Amino acid sequence: xxxxxxxxxxxxxxxxxxxxxxxxxxxxxxxxxxxxxxxxxxxxxxxxxxxxxxxxxxxxxxxxxxxxxxxxxxxxxxxxxxxxxxxxxxxxxxxxxxxxxxxxxxxxxxxxxxxxxxxxxxxxxxxxxxxxxxxxxxxxxxxxxxxxxxxxxxxxxxxxxxxxxxxxxxxxxxxxxxxxxxxxxxxxxxxxxxxxxxxxxxxxxxxxxxxxxxxxxxxxxxxxxxxxxxxxxxxxxxxxxxxxxxxxxxxxxxxxxxxxxxxxxxxxxxxxxxxxxxxxxxxxxxxxxxxxxxxxxxxxxxxxxxxxxxxxxxxxxxxxxxxxxxxxxxxxxxxxxxxxxxxxxxxxxxxxxxxxxxxxxxxxxxxxxxxxxxxxxxxxxxxxxxxxxxxxxxxxxxxxxxxxxxxxxxxxxxxxxxxxxxxxxxxxxxxxxxxxxxxxxxxxxxxxxxxxxxxxxxxxxxxxxxxxxxxxxxxxxxxxxxxxxxxxxxxxxxxxxxxxxxxxxxxxxxxxxxxxxxxxxxxxxxxxxxxxxxxxxxxxxxxxxxxxxxxxxxxxxxxxxxxxxxxxxxxxxxxxxxxxxxxxxxxxxxxxxxxxxxxxxxxxxxxxxxxxxxxxxxxxxxxxxxxxxxxxxxxxxxxxxxxxxxxxxxxxxxxxxxxxxxxxxxxxxxxxxxxxxxxxxxxxxxxxxxxxxxxxxxxxxxxxxxxxxxxxxxxxxxxxxxxxxx
Amino acid sequence: xxxxxxxxxxxxxxxxxxxxxxxxxxxxxxxxxxxxxxxxxxxxxxxxxxxxxxxxxxxxxxxxxxxxxxxxxxxxxxxxxxxxxxxxxxxxxxxxxxxxxxxxxxxxxxxxxxxxxxxxxxxxxxxxxxxxxxxxxxxxxxxxxxxxxxxxxxxxxxxxxxxxxxxxxxxxxxxxxxxxxxxxxxxxxx
Numbered sequence: 001x002x003x004x005x006x007x008x009x010x011x012x013x014x015x016x017x018x019x020x021x022x023x024x025x026x027x028x029x030x031x032x033x034x035x036x037x038x039x040x041x042x043x044x045x046x047x048x049x050x051x052x053x054x055x056x057x058x059x060x061x062x063x064x065x066x067x068x069x070x071x072x073x074x075x076x077x078x079x080x081x082x083x084x085x086x087x088x089x090x091x092x093x094x095x096x097x098x099x100x101x102x103x104x105x106x107x108x109x110x111x112x113x114x115x116x117x118x119x120x121x122x123x124x125x126x127x128x129x130x131x132x133x134x135x136x137x138x139x140x141x142x143x144x145x146x147x148x149x150x151x152x153x154x155x156x157x158x159x160x161x162x163x164x165x166x167x168x169x170x171x172x173x174x175x176x177x178x179x180x181x182x183x184x185x186x187x188x189x190x191x192x193x194x195x196x197x198x199x200x201x202x203x204x205x206x207x208x209x210x211x212x213x214x215x216x217x218x219x220x221x222x223x224x225x226x227x228x229x230x231x232x233x234x235x236x237x238x239x240x241x242x243x244x245x246x247x248x249x250x251x252x253x254x255x256x257x258x259x260x261x262x263x264x265x266x267x268x269x270x271x272x273x274x275x276x277x278x279x280x281x282x283x284x285x286x287x288x289x290x291x292x293x294x295x296x297x298x299x300x301x302x303x304x305x306x307x308x309x310x311x312x313x314x315x316x317x318x319x320x321x322x323x324x325x326x327x328x329x330x331x332x333x334x335x336x337x338x339x340x341x342x343x344x345x346x347x348x349x350x351x352x353x354x355x356x357x358x359x360x361x362x363x364x365x366x367x368x369x370x371x372x373x374x375x376x377x378x379x380x381x382x383x384x385x386x387x388x389x390x391x392x393x394x395x396x397x398x399x400x401x402x403x404x405x406x407x408x409x410x411x412x413x414x415x416x417x418x419x420x421x422x423x424x425x426x427x428x429x430x431x432x433x434x435x436x437x438x439x440x441x442x443x444x445x446x447x448x449x450x451x452x453x454x455x456x457x458x459x460x461x462x463x464x465x466x467x468x469x470x471x472x473x474x475x476x477x478x479x480x481x482x483x484x485x486x487x488x489x490x491x492x493x494x495x496x497x498x499x500x501x502x503x504x505x506x507x508x509x510x511x512x513x514x515x516x517x518x519x520x521x522x523x524x525x526x527x528x529x530x531x532x533x534x535x536x537x538x539x540x541x542x543x544x545x546x547x548x549x550x551x552x553x554x555x556x557x558x559x560x561x562x563x564x565x566x567x568x569x570x571x572x573x574x575x576x577x578x579x580x581x582x583x584x585x586x587x588x589x590x591x592x593x594x595x596x597x598x599x600x601x602x603x604x605x606x607x608x609x610x611x612x613x614x615x616x617x618x619x620x621x622x623x624x625x626x627x628x629x630x631x632x633x634x635x636x637x638x639x640x641x642x643x644x645x646x647x648x649x650x651x652x653x654x655x656x657x658x659x660x661x662x663x664x665x666x667x668x669x670x671x672x673x674x675x676x677x678x679x680x681x682x683x684x685x686x687x688x689x690x691x692x693x694x695x696x697x698x699x700x701x702x703x704x705x706x707x708x709x710x711x712x713x714x715x716x717x718x719x720x721x722x723x724x725x726x
Numbered sequence: 727x728x729x730x731x732x733x734x735x736x737x738x739x740x741x742x743x744x745x746x747x748x749x750x751x752x753x754x755x756x757x758x759x760x761x762x763x764x765x766x767x768x769x770x771x772x773x774x775x776x777x778x779x780x781x782x783x784x785x786x787x788x789x790x791x792x793x794x795x796x797x798x799x800x801x802x803x804x805x806x807x808x809x810x811x812x813x814x815x816x817x818x819x820x821x822x823x824x825x826x827x828x829x830x831x832x833x834x835x836x837x838x839x840x841x842x843x844x845x846x847x848x849x850x851x852x853x854x855x856x857x858x859x860x861x862x863x864x865x866x867x868x869x870x871x872x873x874x875x876x877x878x879x880x881x882x883x884x885x886x887x888x889x890x891x892x893x894x895x896x897x898x899x900x901x902x903x904x905x906x907x908x909x910x911x912x913x914x915x916x
Contacts, residue, residue, distance in 0.1 A: 024827065031794050031834060060823050320863060324837045327870040328830040334875055335823040 001051075002105035003088035004122040005071040006097050011242045012063050013052035017336055018044055018248040020059070024332075034262040036325040038255040043329065043336055044248070048235045050337065051097030058339050068095050068360035078116055085112040087119050092398035094363045096512065101238070102126050109395055125241060132237035143188060143294070147196065151177035154197060162195065162218075165211050169267055171218040185213055187220050188294045190227045212264065212276045219263045225256055226294060254303045261307055277308055359402060362390040366514035370442075371572045371587040373508055373515035374457060378437050379583060381459070388583065394509075394516045438541060439570040439589075441550045443691075445507055452509035454520065456549065458541050461500040461525075474500060477525040486527045493530070500527045501544050539595060539670075542567050553695055553711035559604035562697045564619070564711045569593040595670065598652065600699055600707075602665040608701075610661040616700040617667040618653040625694040625710055634698065634708055667699075735850065739788070740916050743850065746784045747910040750843070753777035754906060758899040765814055772807035775799055778839075788849075789842040798835045802828070822875050829873030836869065837862050843909065852912040857905050864898050 001007045021044055025037055058064055072091045079085040089095075090109035104122060115123070154162075154176040166173035174193045182198040195217055220226065232252055239245040261280075265273050367373035373392045380388035390401050437459045445452040461474075475483050490498055505520040526544045542565060545552075553564035573590035598619045602609055654669035691713065699707035735743075756774030760767050779799045786793040805828050812818035840862035847855040871891060 020823070020827075024830070027831070028834065031838070060821060320837070320841070320859070320866075323863060323866055324834055327833055327866055331826050331829055331833075331870060331873055335826050 001097060001099065001102045003086070003107070004118045004125065005067055005089055005095050007102065007122065007125055008070075009063060009067045009095055010052050010097060010100060011239050011245070012067070013059065014044070014048050014239060015242060015244050016059055016061060016063070017047045018245060020336070022248070022251070032325060033321060034255065034259045036321075036328075038252070038259040039325070040329060040332075041252045041255065043332060044252075045231070045235060047336060048238060049100045051100050059335060062361075064095060064364055065357055065361045068364055069356040071095060072360060072363075073356055074118065078118065079111075083117050084114065085110060086116040087112045087114065088122060089118065090395075092363060092395055094395075094512075102129060128240045129237050132240045133234070136233055136237070147177065147179065147188065147194065151179045151194075151196065152199070154178050158197065161211070162214055165214040166218055169215060169218070171215075171222050173218065174221055185217050186294045187217050187226055190224075190230060193221055193226060195221070210275075210279060212268065212272065212279060215267065216260055216264050219260050223260075223263075225260065228256065229253070229294065254307075257303070258307050280308055358387055359390060359398075362387040363395075363398060365391045365585055367392050367516070367585045368514065369586055369588060370453065370508050370515050371570075371589045372585045373517050374439055374455070374506070375572045375584055375587045377504075377506070377517045378457065378459065391583075391585070392515070392517045394511055394518060397518070437571075438593075439572070440542065440545055441568055442508075442570060443550060445509070452507055454550070455506050455508060456545055457504040457506050458544070459502045459504070460528075460541065461502055462496075462498070471495065471498070474498075474525050474527075478527060482527055485529070489527075489529060497530075498527070499529065500525060501541055502526075503545065539593075539597070542569070542595065542597075548715055550715045551691070552714045553692075554714040555695075555697065555709035555711040557603075557707060557709060559602065560699060560707050560709070561601050561603060562695075562709045562711050563599045563601075564695045564697070565595075565597045565599075566692060567593075567595045567597070569595070596652065598654075598669045598671075598695070598697060600667045600697065609663060609665050612663045612701050613658060613660055614700075614702050615656040615663060615667050616653065616698075616703075617655070617669050618651070618698040618700075619669060619671075620651050620696045620698075621692050622694040622696050622710070625712060627696075634696070735916075740850075740913055742784060743788065743846070743913050744910055746781050747906060747913060749777050749781040750785075750839075751903065751906040751910060753781065754902050758902060765816070767810060767813065770806070770810045772803050772810055775803035775806055779803060785842065785846070789846050791838070791845075792842040795835055795838055795842075798831050801831060802835060826873065826875070829869070833866055833869045833873070837866050840865065843906070847909055847912075850913060850916065852909055852916075854905055854909040854912065858909075861898065861901055861905060864894070865902070868895055868898055 001010055021040060025040065028036070052058075052063070071089060075086055075089060075091040079091065087106055087110055088104055090107045090111075093107050093109040102122075102125065104119075104126065112119075158178070159176055162173055162176050165171070174187070174195050176195045176197060178197045178199045180199040182196065185195065185197045188194050188196055195214075232249055236246065236249040261276075264276060268276060367376055376388050376392040379385070380392065386401055390398055393401055437457060440456040440458060442453055442455040445454040475486060478486060486498060503524045503526070505523070507518045507520050508515055509518070510516075524546070528541070528544065545565075545567075547554075547563075551566040553562075553566070555562045569592070570589045571591045572584075573588045596619075598617065600617050602612075652669045652671040654667060656663065656667060694713070695711040697707070697709045697711055698705065699709075753774040756769050756777070757771050759769050760771075761769050779796070782792055782796050782799055786796075809820070812820075840858050844855045844858035844862070847853070847858060868891075872895070
C-alpha cells in the first residue's frame with residue numbers, strides 16, 4: 001500500500017471479507033465445530049496480507065471502482081486548492097495494490113514537491129501502525145519484567161501436578177511460576193513460554209489446583225496459541241483505524257479460546273465437562289488480562305458467557321466433518337482471493353453522477369493484449385465513446401480526454417449519457433460482418449525504455465448520407481481534385497455509396513502491465529471510389545497507405561520506376577455478431593496477411609511500349625544493397641524455375657504476353673498469403689523479422705534484359721509527436 | 727433402538743421411518759436427476775428440497791442432529807426455486823460469491839443428511855451405514871468439484887478429465903438412489 005487510497009481499498013476489501021465470514025459463521029454456528037469456526041479466519045489472514053485485486057475483479061461490491069472514482073475527485077480538487085497535489089498518488093494514476101503492507105512511494109504521475117493532505121493522512125496511518133507495534137512490544141516487555149520481579153517459583157506439588165497433567169494428556173509442559181493478584185492462569189511467551197498461575201494455588205493443597213485449568217493452558221502451549229495471538233496482533237496493527245476489523249480480531253481471539261475449550265472437552269468425560277463449565281463461570285467476575293504474547297483461560301465476562309453456550313452445545317461432531325470444512329474453505333478461497341466478478345465496463349451511463357464512476361472504471365480496465373488495445377481504440381472511434389478511449393490511452397492523456405469529452409445527455413435515449421468524442425468517425429464505419437479494420441505493418445518502434453510497436457490502423461468507411469457531418473469533414477480532408485472526384489462519384493452512384501478509408505498512425509506501448517495507444521500523427525481520410533471486388537480486402541486498402549510509409553521501397557531510372565510495397569496486415573479476432581456491441585480488452589489477433597507487391601511502371605517512349613509483346617518482371621531480396629554491385633549477382637536464372645506468378649520467399653516473378661500495343665506499361669507481381677495467428681504472438685515474429693534491406697528488380701521486355709533496379713527503403717518515420725483525441 | 731430416546735423401536739416407528747425414507751428417496755431423485763424440455767426442468771430441485779423440509783422434522787425424532795438441517799433445507803428450496811425460475815426466463819448470471827455460499831450450504835447439508843441416515847441405519851440394525859458414509863464422502867468431493875467456478879458446461883465433455891468426472895457423478899447419483907431404496911426396503915422388512 002503506497003498511499004491512503006490503496007489503504008482504503010485494502011481495508012474495505014478486508015472488511016468485506018470479514019463480514020462475509022461472519023455471515024457464514026453465523027449460518028454454521030451450531031453446525032460446524034469450533035475448529036472450523038476458528039480456522040476459517042485464516043482466510044481473512046491471507047486476505048489481509050495479499051493485495052486486494054484491482055483489475056476490476058472484486059468481491060460482490062465494485063470497491064476498486066468506487067475508491068478510484070473517489071480518489072480522482074478528491075485529488076483533483078485538492079490539486080486545484082491551496083493544499084496542492086499529492087506526492088504519493090495522482091488523480092488519474094489507477095489504484096494498484098502490490099502489497100498488503102504499507103510503504104509510501106512517490107507516484108510516477110505526481111507533480112507535487114511536498115506532501116498534501118492525503119499524504120499526511122497516509123503518514124499518520126503508518127505512524128499508527130508503528131505505534132501499535134511499539135505498544136505491543138512495550139506491554140510484553142513490561143509483563144515480562146513484572147514476572148521477573150514478582151513471580152515466584154511454584155511449589156514442587158504444583159510442578160508435579162503440571163507434569164502429571166501433561167503426561168496424562170500427552171501434552172508438552174513448561175516452567176511454572178506463580179504471582180499474586182492474578183485473576184486467572186495464562187501462558188506467557190512464544191519462544192520461552194512460562195505458565196503463570198494465580199498465587200492462591202501456592203498455599204492450596206494439591207487437590208485445590210484444578211487439573212482442567214492446567215489442561216486448558218497446556219493445550220494453548222501445544223497449539224502455539226501465544227504465537228498465533230502475536231500473529232493476529234500484527235494483522236490487527238495493520239488496520240488499527242478500522243473499528244469493524246478491531247471487533248473482528250476480538251472475535252478471532254474468542255474463537256481461539258472456544259477452540260481450546262473444544263479441545264479440553266474432547267479430552268474430558270461426563271461430569272468433568274460440567275465442572276469445566278463451572279470453572280469458567282467463576283471467572284465471569286474477573287478482569288480480563290488480554291496481553292500481547294499471552295493466552296489466557298479467561299477472556300472477559302461476556303465472552304465467557306458465549307463460551308459456556310458453546311460448551312452446552314458440545315457434541316462430538318461426526319467423523320469426516322473435517323472434509324466438509326476443508327471443501328468449504330477451498331470453495332471460499334476462489335471468490336475471496338481472485339475476485340468474483342469480471343470487469344463491468346460502463347459504456348454508457350444513465351446519469352451525470354456516474355460520470356466519475358464510468359471514468360474510474362475505464363482506467364481500471366486494462367487492455368491486456370495489443371490486439372485488445374487496438375480493438376478498443378477502434379471501438380472508441382466507432383462508438384464515439386471517450387470511456388473506451390480512456391481505457392486504451394496512456395495515463396498522462398486521461399485528463400485531456402476527460403476535458404475534451406462532450407457529455408451529451410439524451411433523455412430517454414437507449415444509449416443514455418453518451419461520452420462523445422470531439423473527433424470521431426461520426427457514423428462512417430462500415431457495418432462489416434468481419435474484417436472491420438486492418439492493422440498494417442506492425443513493427444517494433446524505436447522508443448527507448450519501453451516495449452512499443454508502430455502500426456497503421458485502416459478503417460474502411462462508407463457514407464450514411466448527404467447531410468451527415470462526417471461527409472463535410474471527409475470532403476474538407478480531400479484535395480480539390482479529390483473533392484471533385486468524390487462529388488462526381490456521388491452524383492453518379494449516390495451519396496450513400498461514397499466509400500473511403502481512414503488511416504490512423506498508432507504507437508502501441510506497454511504501460512504498467514497494460515497496452516495503450518497513442519497517435520503518432522493526425523489521421524488521414526481517403527476517397528477510395530468503387531473498389532469492386534477489392535472492397536474490404538487488405539490488398540486494395542494497402543494502396544492508400546502513404547507512399548512514405550513503412551515497407552515502401554522505390555527505385556527509378558530514365559525508362560522505368562519500381563515501387564515495392566512490403567506489407568503485413570493483421571485482423572483482430574472478433575465475433576462478427578458483436579462488432580459494435582462488446583468490448584474485448586483481451587482480444588487476440590486473428591488473421592495475418594503477408595504481402596509483397598512489386599509494381600513496375602514503364603517510362604520510356606510510347607512506341608517502345610507498344611512494341612512490347614512479352615514482359616517478365618522478377619524480384620529478389622537483397623541482404624544488402626551492395627550485393628547488387630556485382631554484375632554476376634544479377635544472373636539468377638538457375639534459381640527460379642518457370643514464370644510462376646508467385647514463388648518462394650525471396651523471389652517472385654510475373655510474366656505477360658500479348659499483342660503489340662496492348663501492354664499498358666505496368667506490371668505487378670504479388671507474393672504472399674495469409675494464415676491464422678491463433679495463439680501465436682505476432683510480436684515474437686517481429687523480433688525475428690527485420691525489414692528487407694533492399695530489393696533487386698529485373699525487367700525483361702521481349703526477352704531482353706532492359707532494367708536492373710535496386711529498390712531502397714523510401715519510408716520516413718512519422719514524427720513522434722503525440723496526438724490526443726484531437 | 728431409537729437413538730433419540732434410547733428405547734426400542736416400535737413397529738409403528740418402522741412404518742414412520744419407511745415413510746420418511748420414501749420422501750427422502752423421492753427428494754433425491756428430484757435433486758440428482760434433471761429432465762429438460764427446452765428450458766423447463768420437469769424434475770426441479772426445489773421440489774426435492776421441499777420434500778426434505780417435510781421429512782426432516784420427522785427424521786429428527788429418531789436422529790436429533792437432523793434438526794440442524796431444517797433451516798438449510800428451507801434456504802436451499804428457495805435458492806433452487808429462484809435459479810429454476812431464472813432459467814425459465816432465459817438464465818441469469820448470479821454473483822459468483824452467492825453461488826459459492828449456497829454451494830457450501832449444499833455440501834454441508836448433504837453430508838449431514840447422509841450421516842444422519844447412516845446413523846439411522848446403524849441404530850435400526852440395517853446394513854447401509856457403511857455405504858452411506860462412503861457415499862457422503864464421494865458426494866462431498868464431487869459437489870465441491872462441481873461448485874468450483876469452472877465453466878463446466880463449456881468444457882469438451884469427451885476429454886479425459888471431464889468424462890471421468892461425468893462418469894463419477896452419474897455413478898454417485900445412481901448409487902444414492904439405490905442405497906436409499908435399499909435402506910427403505912430393509913426398514914420395511916423390519
